[in-house]
Amino acid sequence: MKLEKAAAQLEALGNPTRLQLYRILVRAGDDGLAVGSVQEKLDIPSSTLSHHLKRLVDTGLVTQERQATTLICRANYPG
DSSP states (O other), X not given: OOHHHHHHHHHHHTXXXXXXXXXXXXXXXXXXXXXXXXXXXXXXXXXXXXHHHHHXXXXXXXXXXXXXXXXXXXXXXXX
16 A cells, blocks of 8 residues: 555544544445435535545545445445
8 A cells, every 4th residue: 555545544534524434334334325324324414424425535445336316335445
């Protein structure tokens, strides 16, 4: 793993909301969770959730997959 990538991932997880979000997705396992379910668990506005998810996706910690009209988020274990 490159040092820069590891530093970016650790920096992303340094935010309490993103760390909590990542922990929720790790606990969800390989099935992941729909964005709406994550939002209910965190009780934060959708725009805030979108911001934090984007940061985790950009650093490679989370993947997203569209299933019809639902966006499924998963922890990226190899990342």
